[in-house]
Amino acid sequence: MKIQKVLALAASAMLCMSAVACDGGKKDDDGLIKVGIINNDPNESGYRTANDNDMKKTFTKENGYDAQFSYSLKNDEQINAAQKYVQDEVDYLLLSAADTAGWDSVLQDAKKAGVKVILFDRTIDADASLYEASIVSDMDKEGQTAVDWLKGQNLSEYNIIHLQGVMGSAAQKGRSGALDQAVKDLGWNLITQQTAEWNAEKATQIVQSVIDSGKKFNVIYAENDDMAKGAVAALDKANISHGVGKDVIIMGFDCNKWALEELLKKNWNYDGQCNPFQASYIDSIIKDLEAGKTLSEKVVVMDEKGFDASTITQADVDKYGI
Amino acid sequence: MQSRNNTVSELLMKLFRRQIFIPIAALLLLALFNLIADPSFFKITLGTNSAGDPVLSGYLITILDYGSELAILAIGMTLVTAASGGQDISVGAAIAISGSVVLRVLCGSNSRPETLQAPIIVAFLVSCLVAMAFGAFNGTLVAYFKIQPMVATLILFTAGRSIAAWINNNELPIISEPSFGYFGGFIPGIPIPTPVFIAVACMIITALTLRFTNLGLYCQAVGINDKSSRLNGLNPAFIKFLTYVILGLCVAVAGLIKVSRLSSINYSVIAKDIEMDAILAVALGGNALSGGKFNMTASILGAYVIQFLTTTLYKFNVQSDALSAYKAVVVIALVVLSAPIVREKLTALKNSLKKQPAAKEVA
Numbered sequence: 001m002k003i004q005k006v007l008a009l010a011a012s013a014m015l016c017m018s019a020v021a022c023d024g025g026k027k028d029d030d031g032l033i034k035v036g037i038i039n040n041d042p043n044e045s046g047y048r049t050a051n052d053n054d055m056k057k058t059f060t061k062e063n064g065y066d067a068q069f070s071y072s073l074k075n076d077e078q079i080n081a082a083q084k085y086v087q088d089e090v091d092y093l094l095l096s097a098a099d100t101a102g103w104d105s106v107l108q109d110a111k112k113a114g115v116k117v118i119l120f121d122r123t124i125d126a127d128a129s130l131y132e133a134s135i136v137s138d139m140d141k142e143g144q145t146a147v148d149w150l151k152g153q154n155l156s157e158y159n160i161i162h163l164q165g166v167m168g169s170a171a172q173k174g175r176s177g178a179l180d181q182a183v184k185d186l187g188w189n190l191i192t193q194q195t196a197e198w199n200a201e202k203a204t205q206i207v208q209s210v211i212d213s214g215k216k217f218n219v220i221y222a223e224n225d226d227m228a229k230g231a232v233a234a235l236d237k238a239n240i241s242h243g244v245g246k247d248v249i250i251m252g253f254d255c256n257k258w259a260l261e262e263l264l265k266k267n268w269n270y271d272g273q274c275n276p277f278q279a280s281y282i283d284s285i286i287k288d289l290e291a292g293k294t295l296s297e298k299v300v301v302m303d304e305k306g307f308d309a310s311t312i313t314q315a316d317v318d319k320y321g322i
Numbered sequence: 323m324q325s326r327n328n329t330v331s332e333l334l335m336k337l338f339r340r341q342i343f344i345p346i347a348a349l350l351l352l353a354l355f356n357l358i359a360d361p362s363f364f365k366i367t368l369g370t371n372s373a374g375d376p377v378l379s380g381y382l383i384t385i386l387d388y389g390s391e392l393a394i395l396a397i398g399m400t401l402v403t404a405a406s407g408g409q410d411i412s413v414g415a416a417i418a419i420s421g422s423v424v425l426r427v428l429c430g431s432n433s434r435p436e437t438l439q440a441p442i443i444v445a446f447l448v449s450c451l452v453a454m455a456f457g458a459f460n461g462t463l464v465a466y467f468k469i470q471p472m473v474a475t476l477i478l479f480t481a482g483r484s485i486a487a488w489i490n491n492n493e494l495p496i497i498s499e500p501s502f503g504y505f506g507g508f509i510p511g512i513p514i515p516t517p518v519f520i521a522v523a524c525m526i527i528t529a530l531t532l533r534f535t536n537l538g539l540y541c542q543a544v545g546i547n548d549k550s551s552r553l554n555g556l557n558p559a560f561i562k563f564l565t566y567v568i569l570g571l572c573v574a575v576a577g578l579i580k581v582s583r584l585s586s587i588n589y590s591v592i593a594k595d596i597e598m599d600a601i602l603a604v605a606l607g608g609n610a611l612s613g614g615k616f617n618m619t620a621s622i623l624g625a626y627v628i629q630f631l632t633t634t635l636y637k638f639n640v641q642s643d644a645l646s647a648y649k650a651v652v653v654i655a656l657v658v659l660s661a662p663i664v665r666e667k668l669t670a671l672k673n674s675l676k677k678q679p680a681a682k683e684v685a
Contacts, residue, residue, distance in 0.1 A: 043483060043492065043589045045590065046494055049493075049494075194636075197594075198588075198591060199591040200586075204583070209636035209637050213362075233583070233584060237377060238371070239369060240372075256494075258586075
């Protein structure tokens, strides 16, 4: 009995918190387009923070939107939020799904209710008729751009430490896939290939462990900036030089502002972009749909760059840093 | 000859029965494994870092270095476990909060300050206060509202990282001042990592506190039976509350080391899953997770066993997402070994082994 009461208390406390987190569900009929935005937790990474800020900046009353936001890293909570938005009769449902599966039934409900669905950042395993458009990053291409760049460095030998993101995530698969292929085709050496789960400190420990073992390496391919930073911390401790024209090549992804500054200082060599600014794409799609136009293509792949430390400028840092 | 054999076996038996036997045996086992697999594991070299200062490096140094935060947390977790018979699962989130507070005080409103806005000691003291306040929150729920520790701390476990992000307006501050990095790295001229010194300082303070105050005794008394301890004039609720505040202090120290290591923070991954490691350290120390008697030294050793295991697995290139599976194996082995029914069987087995030679001699 006691435990049940306690659990009930805890559950209601959490409910209160989530209610606070997603308030602002006011209805108004002043010609605003109602959008429900379901995103991942903005604290997840610098990428997500930039993405969320971009959304909040675009979908404002001034721009003609009445936007509601809800955040979760868990698929089932996201689906609950989607159901709530469908019941609230929003005009558009914008979705960055935590997981690719499980979305069919709620999206069918949305379709019946006349809610138009637009996917951003992440795609899902559902019939394409269930959504209007999908604006995504091509993670495979990001990996390929990075690996092509690395190939272009024409090193006499490639001894690579590969720090992977959380296994199974789209970013990890795409960025690992290209490197794995190159390792197989070109005979590069993987000194170690481990997941540091996007975590700088784990990355430090993994690189530290390679240094302690005395193995030689000349490339660190980290699948995000945090892990590259962690790797560099271990190199600094062991007095191994890194950056342009130095012993070890440092590669990162996501283009955090601080990471691009490291490139500018020539401490790192390469940073691949993962474009978080989807809001303007979504905005123009909604405008088109409202004007009754049909979209020319369902899947929009965003432009993404790779920055080289020898060519990056301060202007790039200001423009693309997140 | 006979009597000497007896005393040796008695000594072994004594050691075996001592609680500290478990973590020591685990450490020796790991050390032995590494010695056989690759003796260079124990090599320590003196080199210089990129700033030109001398630093010691090697696997053993890595273990001592990265085990520090866990050892510090294990101190607080042991007290909480002993007094309240439950564990605080919010320490990872609390580290995110206290680390975030440190950075917030140092940076002010600018997330990329050229100079520090406040002395580091002030930032640390503020974070201590905040972490102790959150500890007090948990402690109040557990001690005065009698909520189960795991449920009470679940609240902060869920909300903590969002609070941490909110403290810094969702920005990721980076501190360029090199002296801030000393706490998680090296002080110029001293080749031993600073976290080791911090951990040792915490251990000495804990040892002195346990030696010269009744804290240890009171925690055990409350953990064993809080009704009878109340009849003996203790205030069980306050003692439980106090242990959570002490854990809060440990969290602040660990949080300072964590943010100092990278001079930055990532709210969602900093100190991720460290609460489970801290609980595991307490369990590895042979302490009953249901409260009561405890052995602080064994818990601290348990923390280093976990780091030893982690470093060993990294060395042998075990996929790091499989690390938790290996830890799980260790936990299962420990839990089974410490179960009363298994202990009884083992003692019975030992007794029968002892009797057999004795019987032969008579014959």
